[in-house]
Amino acid sequence: MSKIVILGAGISGHVAAAHLRRKLDKTHEVVVVSPNSNYQWIPSNIWVGVGRMKSKEILFPLAPLYKKKGIGFKQAKVTSFFPEGDSETEKPFVMAEYVSEEKRGETEKITYDYLINATGPKLNFEATEGLNPGTNKAYSVCTYTHADHAWQGLSALIEEMKQGKEARIVIGTGHAKATCQGAAFEYILNVEQELRRQKVRDKAKITWISNEYQLGDFGMDGMLLSYGSNIMKSHEMVEMVFEDRGIEWILGSGVNKIEDGIAHYENLDGELKNIEFDFAMLIPSFSGHGFKAFDKSNQDITEKLFKGFMLVDADYTPKPYEEWTVQDWPETYQNPNYKNIFAPGIAFAPPHSISKPRKSPNGTEIFPAPPRTGMPSGITAKLVADNIIDSIKKQKESLDHKGSMGNMGAACIASAGFGMTKGSGISITTFPIVPDYKKYPDTMGRKLGKTFGEIGLAGHWLKLALHYAFIYKAKMRPFWYLIPE
Amino acid sequence: MTRRISNFKRFVMMNPIIQFFKFIFLSIKVLLIVAGGHGGTRKTGY
Numbered sequence: 001m002s003k004i005v006i007l008g009a010g011i012s013g014h015v016a017a018a019h020l021r022r023k024l025d026k027t028h029e030v031v032v033v034s035p036n037s038n039y040q041w042i043p044s045n046i047w048v049g050v051g052r053m054k055s056k057e058i059l060f061p062l063a064p065l066y067k068k069k070g071i072g073f074k075q076a077k078v079t080s081f082f083p084e085g086d087s088e089t090e091k092p093f094v095m096a097e098y099v100s101e102e103k104r105g106e107t108e109k110i111t112y113d114y115l116i117n118a119t120g121p122k123l124n125f126e127a128t129e130g131l132n133p134g135t136n137k138a139y140s141v142c143t144y145t146h147a148d149h150a151w152q153g154l155s156a157l158i159e160e161m162k163q164g165k166e167a168r169i170v171i172g173t174g175h176a177k178a179t180c181q182g183a184a185f186e187y188i189l190n191v192e193q194e195l196r197r198q199k200v201r202d203k204a205k206i207t208w209i210s211n212e213y214q215l216g217d218f219g220m221d222g223m224l225l226s227y228g229s230n231i232m233k234s235h236e237m238v239e240m241v242f243e244d245r246g247i248e249w250i251l252g253s254g255v256n257k258i259e260d261g262i263a264h265y266e267n268l269d270g271e272l273k274n275i276e277f278d279f280a281m282l283i284p285s286f287s288g289h290g291f292k293a294f295d296k297s298n299q300d301i302t303e304k305l306f307k308g309f310m311l312v313d314a315d316y317t318p319k320p321y322e323e324w325t326v327q328d329w330p331e332t333y334q335n336p337n338y339k340n341i342f343a344p345g346i347a348f349a350p351p352h353s354i355s356k357p358r359k360s361p362n363g364t365e366i367f368p369a370p371p372r373t374g375m376p377s378g379i380t381a382k383l384v385a386d387n388i389i390d391s392i393k394k395q396k397e398s399l400d401h402k403g404s405m406g407n408m409g410a411a412c413i414a415s416a417g418f419g420m421t422k423g424s425g426i427s428i429t430t431f432p433i434v435p436d437y438k439k440y441p442d443t444m445g446r447k448l449g450k451t452f453g454e455i456g457l458a459g460h461w462l463k464l465a466l467h468y469a470f471i472y473k474a475k476m477r478p479f480w481y482l483i484p485e
Numbered sequence: 486m487t488r489r490i491s492n493f494k495r496f497v498m499m500n501p502i503i504q505f506f507k508f509i510f511l512s513i514k515v516l517l518i519v520a521g522g523h524g525g526t527r528k529t530g531y
């Protein structure tokens with residue numbers, strides 16, 4: 001009889017819980033610990049942020065589903081890790097603090113045989129002075145509540161524009177080392193389309209601001225992709241789309257301070273500049289949650305578990321960009337010091353960025369942190385669950401399931417505007433996610449047939465179809481497991 | 486605003502019939518890439 005505790009009920013935590021519960025008999029316990037009572041399909045937040053979807057369409061409550069499926073659920077947030085137990089408790093445990101109304105503030109030691117840390121990122125707004133969603137005219141779409149606020153801000157501005165106001169909209173990254181450029185990219189195109197739909201496009205100047213060195217970097221060092229019968233670089237494709245939509249761009253910029261309607265930034269030339277705006281959506285930096293870990297005698301062993309995010313089977317030896325290889329990236333997401341702890345999705349510490357690191361003359365690092373999108377988050381969670389299932393069944397450690405981001409594809413179906421007949425999407429697939437410059441030396445580290453781009457209405461339909469398919473899957477409706485991660 | 490997409494290309498991008506077939510094609514292609522598998526990188530010949 002084993003007890004598997006999963007921290008977090010986002011894409012990776014929920015995928016892991018669902019597979020574990022389906023494949024393990026009920027003598028084994030599966031428990032999810034997460035502070036949010038709802039599951040949210042984060043990729044659709046961009047539509048909430050332009051008022052084309054209600055937040056209730058992208059979420060559902062977890063407790064009834066978990067009860068029905070026999071998955072334990074504690075609405076709590078984990079604060080510290082005791083992978084060896086402590087003087088009173090033999091078994092390893094995590095310390096959690098309840099956030100649910102009935103038990104708010106109560107703490108509990110939650111023991112485990114296997115632990116999956118799927119707590120994703122901390123949205124580190126504090127790292128940028130004045131960046132606080134909903135204040136200073138700056139917003140976020142990283143959660144459904146943020147996206148609701150963003151739409152309130154944007155719709156109020158649209159009303160003013162209808163009265164003749166000229167406005168400046170700035171969308172992009174809100175920190176020198178932010179990631180998730182893809183989400184901001186989708187949002188800027190959706191905002192642009194919404195302004196056209198509301199017939200105020202001519203009143204707005206729209207600017208993309210980003211820590212990317214080139215457009216289309218997306219934190220993945222850009223890519224060479226096939227587009228119809230052409231082969232083009234992702235920066236050429238994004239440039240084409242932005243120019244066509246009248247979107248200006250500022251690159252290589254690390255936003256460091258937000259004041260009311262002003263974003264201050266430093267660029268790669270070391271210049272300190274600012275841009276005024278009436279509405280901004282800026283993705284914050286992502287960081288680890290600052291968890292602490294202790295050994296049996298209560299000594300701090302945080303560095304054995306965390307390096308910001310959780311340490312896994314990656315090669316963390318510092319080395320220059322030219323020496324990075326796909327082999328640096330983890331395969332099993334197992335913590336090297338405590339073999340019963342795993343960290344799929346965004347929760348694991350990447351060995352380094354994917355994009356080339358760059359510094360301004362003032363020494364400020366300005367480049368994207370590595371993204372870990374929904375698909376790899378789901379895939380890595382499933383393989384972690386499969387390894388745990390095998391280990392339980394074989395009664396010895398089994399790590400046959402492997403999935404490095406250097407040998408895994410990703411599909412990024414970026415919405416470029418909502419609408420069944422007027423919508424658009426930019427579908428980009430990449431294989432592998434981390435470029436393998438040794439294996440694919442002539443194609444910028446990627447396999448061309450599997451790295452392609454498409455623009456058009458079909459992309460919007462596909463993104464919408466994925467929205468419904470993944471919510472169906474997350475609700476664990478009949479045959480949900482046939483839908484791939 | 487600089488026109489970077491020709492009228493013909495735009496027609497292809499927004500025509501529901503052409504795009505319906507594109508949708509089928511894209512869905513299959515994305516599925517193949519996802520279902521196409523993943524693995525480690527540390528064994529020779531991965």
Ligand SMILES: Cc1cc2nc3c(=O)[nH]c(=O)nc-3n(C[C@H](O)[C@H](O)[C@H](O)COP(=O)(O)OP(=O)(O)OC[C@H]3O[C@@H](n4cnc5c(N)ncnc54)[C@H](O)[C@@H]3O)c2cc1C
Nearest residue numbers: 008009010011012042043077078119120183345346373374
């Ligand atoms: C606006 C936006 C759009 C996106 N669009 C796309 C897209 O189109 N396609 C795509 O592939 N990816 C997209 N992504 C990325 C995708 O959402 C992430 O890759 C994915 O959510 C990561 O999953 P995760 O489970 O690792 O983390 P999360 O989804 O962030 O889940 C983390 C979970 O941990 C919980 N948690 C936090 N702290 C604690 C704690 N102390 N104790 C216990 N639990 C805790 C949280 O409540 C949450 O349930 C988008 C992201 C954003 C922000």
